[in-house]
Amino acid sequence: MMPTQDRSTRRPRGRRGGTALAALAFAPVALSACGGGVTSDAADETATGRTVTVTNCGRELRFDSAPESVVGMMPSQTELLIRLGVADSLVGQAQTDTSALPEDIADQAEGVPVLSTDTPPAREDLLAAEPDLVVSPTEYEFTAEQGFASIEQLDANGARAYVATGGCADRRNTAEVTDVLTDIANLGEILRVPGAADDLAQAGRDRLAAVQAAVRDRPRPSVAQVYVEGNSLGAIGAGVEADIIEQAGGENVFDPDAPEFADFFAAEINPEEIVSRNPDAIVFGVASPGQQERTRAYLRETFPDVPAVQDDLLIAVPQSDLYPGTLGNIDAVETIAGRLYPEAF
Structure with missing residues (x-):
């Protein structure tokens, strides 16, 4: 399964081509504001x-x-x-x-x-x-x-x-x-x-x-949201995913206004990008227990010195909670906030 539901035919922009984000582009994802009064x-x-x-x-x-x-x-x-x-x-x-x-x-x-x-x-x-x-x-x-x-x-x-x-x-x-x-x-x-x-x-x-009342006035931990497929690593820096991190009280290490997210909510990155940002927590979407364990193993092996790994703040969220038009978005906010601020809940 892909990080949210986006089967747009646009290829994600990133530092290098690869399967994780290319596949992400064809997953069932949220595309944009239908809004409407x-x-x-x-x-x-x-x-x-x-x-x-x-x-x-x-x-x-x-x-x-x-x-x-x-x-x-x-x-x-x-x-x-x-x-x-x-x-x-x-x-x-x-x-x-x-x-x-x-x-x-x-x-x-x-x-x-x-x-x-x-x-x-x-x-x-x-x-x-x-x-x-x-x-x-x-x-x-x-x-x-x-x-x-x-x-x-x-x-x-x-x-x-x-x-x-x-x-x-x-x-x-x-x-x-x-x-x-x-x-x-x-x-x-x-x-x-x-x-x-x-x-x-x-x-x-x-x-x-x-959630907002519980986390208000507390120091905001830095958070990276990623998608892992095999040994390919993607950063999710915009869209509802970024707002979920914001609503949960996290400080996203990726800027949604950065050029790599100008046309697509995610971009493939090198592991060094995570190391340089040194996040306190890492959030990732999963579609099965097996995918969750594989992703955790990859993150622990690839980023052993990052605080998120050392403190075991690797936060799995059901992929379906990141789909557009779902109450699961609120579930994701609660899940992430509960891990970032366990003393507040």
Whole structure:
């Protein structure tokens, strides 16, 4: 698995070409700010409810009534839909092998048809589900050249595509943890469950505020976030990953405004870059226990004199917690803060 969900076809910029970051460029990642406010047309009330208009990835999405046939294109999106109380509207879930749904809601997805396991669903499989709303982490899931249904094809079949705020192409490098709160608000309006959305968003804000209160006024440890594949090393310096470190109270040793992160949130680096920055902690995403152990072994062998290794502050985060449009971003903040400031929690 790749560090976040980014299957952009752009190759990451770095000091040398290599497999880790080249592969990262094709992983399912968050691309950019779809952002978007929600407006409703009070003069256009219908028997099925008010019209809702959402700006998403530069597109205007109009909903005259609540969608009734919804597809979650990643477990992270399926989780949001279930927590918003619309599990009965799900007609499909996709990329189900990329991460497990949380135990407290997993049973609510048991009867939902699986459209794909480790890649986005094929065009014909998605269209056969006859959705009227498809909720996705990125725009990659709608790449026609890959055999997926495009946004235009979905439109022609009566379906609207909503992309996570952190998953639009122009937002990837500046995405923030709180982008998921925008998604919750937008989906709450679209699906006509604003009360559930308000509760879910407030719970997220409260969790983030609790972390900020716990770490406030404490010395900030330096943190490097990396991705390891074999003997290739990548630095993650921008995007929601960088904001996760910031929200957790860490001081990122990589500058998101540095040239190597101008076009992509990550860059392949030489080990000397980590040694020279001498981080107090190293954060890395993992998709399996085996990957976690391999990464820990690499870091211990490669950086024995770095404080992060000497103090055993090697912090593994589930890769799925770094996907765009996921409550897992908040989980990642809590996980990292708990390791950086164990006395505060």
